[in-house]
Amino acid sequence: MSEYLPGLEGVPATRSNISFIDGEKGILAYRGYPIEQLVEQSTFEETALLLLDGELPNAESLENFDQQLRRNRRVKYNIREIMKHMPETGHPMDMLQTAVASLGMFYPSSDNLSGSSGEGKVDYIHSMSVKLLARLPVIVAMWEQIRNGYDPIEPRADLNTAENFLYMLHGVEPDPLQAEIFDTCLILHAEHTINASTFAALVTGSTLASPYGVIAAAVGTLSGPLHGGANEKVVEMLKEIGSPDMVKPWLEAKLFKKEKIWGFGHREYKVKDPRARILQKLVEKVAADKGMSPMFETALALEEAAAERLGAKGIYPNVDFYSGILYSEMGIPSDQFTSLFAISRAAGWLAHWREQLSDNRIFRPTQVYTGQPIRDYVAIARR
Numbered sequence: 001m002s003e004y005l006p007g008l009e010g011v012p013a014t015r016s017n018i019s020f021i022d023g024e025k026g027i028l029a030y031r032g033y034p035i036e037q038l039v040e041q042s043t044f045e046e047t048a049l050l051l052l053d054g055e056l057p058n059a060e061s062l063e064n065f066d067q068q069l070r071r072n073r074r075v076k077y078n079i080r081e082i083m084k085h086m087p088e089t090g091h092p093m094d095m096l097q098t099a100v101a102s103l104g105m106f107y108p109s110s111d112n113l114s115g116s117s118g119e120g121k122v123d124y125i126h127s128m129s130v131k132l133l134a135r136l137p138v139i140v141a142m143w144e145q146i147r148n149g150y151d152p153i154e155p156r157a158d159l160n161t162a163e164n165f166l167y168m169l170h171g172v173e174p175d176p177l178q179a180e181i182f183d184t185c186l187i188l189h190a191e192h193t194i195n196a197s198t199f200a201a202l203v204t205g206s207t208l209a210s211p212y213g214v215i216a217a218a219v220g221t222l223s224g225p226l227h228g229g230a231n232e233k234v235v236e237m238l239k240e241i242g243s244p245d246m247v248k249p250w251l252e253a254k255l256f257k258k259e260k261i262w263g264f265g266h267r268e269y270k271v272k273d274p275r276a277r278i279l280q281k282l283v284e285k286v287a288a289d290k291g292m293s294p295m296f297e298t299a300l301a302l303e304e305a306a307a308e309r310l311g312a313k314g315i316y317p318n319v320d321f322y323s324g325i326l327y328s329e330m331g332i333p334s335d336q337f338t339s340l341f342a343i344s345r346a347a348g349w350l351a352h353w354r355e356q357l358s359d360n361r362i363f364r365p366t367q368v369y370t371g372q373p374i375r376d377y378v379a380i381a382r383r
Contacts (some may be wrong), residue, residue, distance in 0.1 A: 004368040009267070013363075014202060018051060018351050019191045026271040030191055031055070039278055044161050044186035045069065048347040051191055052129055052354060065130070066160070072134035073155035073164065076106050080142065080152060088147040092140065092339045093223035097216050099139045100132075104212035125357065128211040129350040136215075136343040137161060141168035144336065162186060165343070170331065177289060178330050181282050185323065188275045189341050191348030193268070197221040197228065201349040206362045211353065218349045219342050228338040228345075231324035234263040235295070235334045238325070243294065244301035251305050263321030264306055270314035279322035286329045295325055 005011055020029045028035045031050050038047055049057050049065045057065065082102055086095055142152035145168070153168045162183035166174035194202070200221040205214045222228035241250045254261055266273055283296055303317055310316075327337050 013194055013199060014356070016194065016352065016355060017054070018348070018355060019193050021193055021268050023266075023268040023270050026269060026274045026277075028192070028274050035188065035274055036278065039184045039187050042187060044183050044190070044344070044347075047187045047190055048133060051347050051351040052126070068130045069134045069161065070157040070164075072131050073138050073157070075103070075135055075138060075142075078106050079103065079139070080146070083139075083143060083146050088149075090147075091223070092143055092336050093219065093229070093342070095143050096136070096140060096339055096342060097219040097223070099143075100136070100212055100219055101216040103132075103135065104210050121357070125211075125350075125354045129354070132211060132215055132350060133161075133346055136346050137165040138168065140336065140339045140343055141165050143339075144169050144333070145171075166330075177285075181286065181326065182330070184278070184282060185326065185340070186344040188278060188319065189323075189344035191345070191351065194352075195227065196224075197345065198349060198352050202352055202356050203363045205353045205356045206360055208357075208360070211350070214353050215346060215349060218345070222342055222345065223338060228341040230262055230318075230320040231327070231337045231341070232334050234320055235324040235328055235337075237262045238295050238298050238302070241298050241302065244297050247298060247301040247305050251302065251309065255309060261306065261310075261315075263317055263324075264310065265315040266318040269316070269318065272316040273318040273321075275319040276317040276321055279319065279326055280317075283322055283326050283329065286326065290329065293325070293329060295328060299325055 018031065020032070021027065030038060030047065031054055033050070033056075038050075042050075045066045046057065046062055049062060079099060079102060083095065083099060086098070138155055145152045153171055155164055155168060159167060159174070160179075160183070163174045163179045166179055166182060192198075197218040201214050201218040204217040205211075209217075225233055241247055251261070283299075287293065287296055299321065303321070307316070323341075324334065324337055327340065328334065332340070
């Protein structure tokens with residue numbers, strides 16, 4: 001194939017059996033299970049293991065996996081000290097990429113992917129996946145304490161992933177409703193086929209780089225506002241609009257200038273993102289408990305107005321539109337939103353890393369050369 005397609009749009013880069021999207025019907029499934037069923041009946045721990053292993057685990061396997069995650073939450077004090085010397089004004093995603101990369105220095109692997117095979121290779125991949133899934137949420141929560149001048153709060157082994165994160169983030173016993181909602185958010189963001197950050201993980205993994213390097217590369221890719229950083233932009237946008245009565249004039253001005261409406265449109269979906277539908281219901285659940293927030297009212301008005309102007313083009317709310325509102329309602333700083341995305345999506349990244357290594361071939365795409373033809377060098381005195 002010699003045709004150049006910007007952004008590799010529509011070009012298959014790999015074969016995968018991890019997740020499936022039907023953008024015309026608004027379907028997202030992990031390992032064949034619709035996302036709606038998983039958020040209703042599963043947990044993040046079970047969903048992560050489903051993504052990693054390919055099948056829903058039995059009770060014993062799930063309990064073992066959950067206990068492995070709980071036992072691997074602590075990180076060495078060296079990581080904490082590195083974080084303490086980072087500028088407190090730095091973005092949490094820059095911190096996370098640096099911290100994840102540094103984990104490889106303090107937790108070196110005795111295994112070598114290029115020399116392992118069979119059961120030993122599978123055990124190594126599983127062990128590293130557990131360590132990363134357990135420690136990413138801890139690092140993100142540690143940073144919230146450190147950048148505010150406090151020592152990190154010790155993780156608790158009696159709490160699940162969502163509960164422990166909220167406990168370490170806020171320093172108080174997690175609210176059951178918030179923990180339930182956050183667990184759902186982790187499931188929703190865990191996987192989404194070959195997006196930019198997953199592709200970065202595949203490319204890095206194909207070189208047999210360490211899993212820390214694989215996840216650090218994916219975190220760096222996710223940090224961009226056109227990928228994981230969009231939900232932070234959504235909150236800024238809704239604050240800029242201010243109130244529901246300002247939605248229509250604001251939208252018309254943006255469309256006239258052909259500027260981006262954050263949280264709307266997705267390359268894969270021609271209908272409303274199924275994750276956005278679920279997240280909207282979660283925000284409604286919070287509103288029923290705490291009251292309707294002005295931001296949510298503005299968001300509903302914007303969705304309605306945008307449907308009139310953009311619906312015919314297949315542009316509807318995506319996962320970022322309501323996730324930022326939900327996290328704001330939970331008292332989470334907006335610059336941490338993408339970090340939450342990362343600790344969830346790590347499950348998908350690691351599943352794709354495992355799949356890539358099962359039949360590895362290093363990525364080496366080609367290019368369409370548009371430069372000068374072959375020519376002779378000209379001495380500097382003659383230029």
